[in-house]
Amino acid sequence: MQLQSFVSLREPWATASAAVASSADGAFINVSRRSFLEALGLAGAFVLATPGALRAAETWPTGGETMPHGLVIDPKVFVAISPDGTVTITAHRSEMGTGVRTSLPMVLADEMGADWSRVKIIQAPGDEPTYGNQDTDGSRSMRHHIQSMRLMGAAVRMMLERAAAERWGVPVAQVEARVHEVVEKDGTRRAGYGELAKAAMDLPVPAIKDILLKPESAFRYIGKGNVPLYDMKAIITGKAIYGTDVRLPGMLYAVAVRPPVYGGKVKSFDARDAKAVPGVVAVIEIPGTPEPAAFMPMGGVAVVATNTWAALQGREKLKIEWEDGPNATYDSDVYRKTMSTIAAQEGKVVRNQGDVEKALQSAAKVIAAEYYQPHMAHATMEVPNATAVVKDGRCECWAPAQSPYAVRKDLAKFLGLDIRDVTVNVTLLGGGFGRKSKGDFAIEAAYLSKVMGGVPVQMMWTREDDIRNSYYHTTSVERIEAGIDTNGKVIAWRHRSVAPTILSTFAPAEYQFAIELGMGLVDNPFDIPNIRCENGPIKNHVRIGWFRSVSNIPRAFAVQCFVAELAHALGRDHKEFLLELIGPPRRLDPTAMGIIGELWNYGDPYEVFPIDTGRLRAVVELACEKAGWGRAMPPRSGLGLAVHRSFLTYVASVAEVVVEKDGTVRIPRIDTAVDCGFPVNPERIAAQFEGAAVMGMTLCFHSAVTFKNGRAEQSNFHDYEMVRMTNFPREVRVHIVPHRYTTPSAGVGEPGVPPIAPAIANAIFAATGKRIRELPIDTQLLREA
């Protein structure tokens, strides 16, 4: 009964065509078709509007408007209220562990005055024309969508108030929404949201300029950290549905063997023994895609069976001959030497401020160091997988997709279908970290279903597939030289970066692009008169993808370790020296930094999210204060510091390490100071930074995928290890800088990772006197002599 009335109430609003109709009659503004600012009638940022108990918010532009399909601000798309008072909010971003499926609806619920215990969340399918951008990466969800969530929540609250006023025949000024009900201010009458739902939702949505937001003092959930994960109970009882948990009637299970070398092809295969395994239904070759393959399948041979075990057994029995192609010589040791050679030469200049050559020549002392990081695989606990049904000219897919609309577009392209005939349902993601931004696994599932005549097929990668055929984090050599004058001042800084680029996954490319260059290279905030950044060319031999924090990881590692090296060489305290390099509190002018081309500012407007060295300094001070920087440490113990701005957020970490006699590094504590602007859900922010410390420690000591003869040498957790409970950062203390709502919220999912490895490496130097210039750290070198 309840479900029926819910459906009938919701149905007219649920379709894109309904939204277009409402939009046409001017009832609301769909910002995906008009600039958000234009809609607001605002030329600049930070506009203050009417004062009063309820006032229009201070608003600011974000990169959310310029993302594909932008922002949709339409409460009739995102909110439904059923007569029993249940408020259903649509989550349109993917949940991979950041809590976004809870936090964005929480913002909307707070603003509309909903009681969280009566909120239901449903997950949007991949449909950007309806919901706006859904590409869940780049630590963008909260900073791009908090304003639209508030506007939609406030619009619904105002519609409920109006409905109550009309019902009671009083001016709307005489009523107000409280928690899940509207009351008459003199206290005579009250009506629950459920009672008012039908009348309220039949009203026109107020124009954005007329929407009154709550004052910050009235927030009940926003900024409080008092809302538990929506999926908590499902997770702890095993009922949460991830991609691999999708079960359809008659579904078959598939695994595949893919080319061991990127760009390789199946020359021939013998499926007889595989087909003889009980339960194996079919052996099917998946067509490959020539390099650069983007998100299209690598190709290979799939075994489809009635259960996963049969498919795995069948796969064991496949005999495949490969044609490896030109990447068969890829060798990580050789490649590293090549990168190093290139970094020793002048590269393409990407930032040129002052005259570095001259300054280096005039310097009293020149110090140089080179830092290396190998490839990494994301190793999401839930392996890549998807389930698809392709029949009668339609495709329906269920996938743990970070960017479900991109998957939908790729499916349509691969299958030759109209995008309207493709549906992508989004499950929970058992980790994403950038791997699940790419929908190759979904296309494999769809191809198999199509070949099988429309049988539902679930394609699952094994862990070995995941490690051997990843979209790898780049490998890099970062070489930095500093010139120091007779007063011990750094007067020149030359940073050369050599790393295969993400672009190469999409088109032949040997140079990094603005997004990579903007992650800790050309945006270097140091107050040094002469700075030059160069990028040397190198060709990729594997698929390069984005991994949580992306190029910020090797950059923060190199820059922050190098600063510690300089401080030591000059006999200075690391923290004091770092603050001196950062210089006085100021907003950097990116047009005066010698950057060739435009600074990529994480896709967001620089005037809203500038590089503010005052905030950078403040997190250094905060982390050091909380960690007790400067305190005396026992032998073979030390503190290490690093700071890095990424995803528009400022983060400093101080790691405390103990290096045991056998070289084992233990981390009793990490203090991380975070300035991410207004902290919307501090409890989940703390969780993200606690987890980032663990991932940072993992890449510090374990993560390397190396190649010989074009083939990955690692395959599973026995040789691609993770930090475990036996040795993890025992206490990660996250110190969040408080801000009012008007300091725009910035990224949270990624910025915690980059400072961890350099903080640990610097702490190891403090403890042992051993310099770390290579990840992962070989702890054998740290053994006590």
Added chain:
Amino acid sequence: MAISFNVNGRPVSLEAPPEMPVLWALRDLLNLTGTKYGCGIGACGACTIHLDGKAVLACVVRLEEVAGRAVTTIEGLDPDGNHPVQRAWAQLGVPQCGYCQPGQIMRAAALLAEKKNPTDAEIDQAMAGNICRCGCYQRIHAAIRLAATGV
């Protein structure tokens, strides 16, 4: 020949190869998807279940080994989430993506069934086989302590 055993208090009988890992029998044949695949080689703990009350890794236990025995999966620990370990997990907000958590919870529950109040080192050792890529170890550790002591 069918293999009979007990899952979450109910008898089941499966016509399946005796060497099939219990993981796939649970997930694909019995639709009990709370037990997760993570590595298939007993290296990550995502598939932790209880066999006669002891924590085992379902990806490396063969179906024939559970014949006549009692298997408990996350679905059977407490379907309402009221086991002390589940309650502690919720109270401390342990999960991020949540995928490894059924395995973590089953491992922790087995530990506490054996030792009412384990030391920190005992918790570390017991949980060493369970990887959490999101990095929730600090809260997992604290939640086990909370479940053990109520503090």
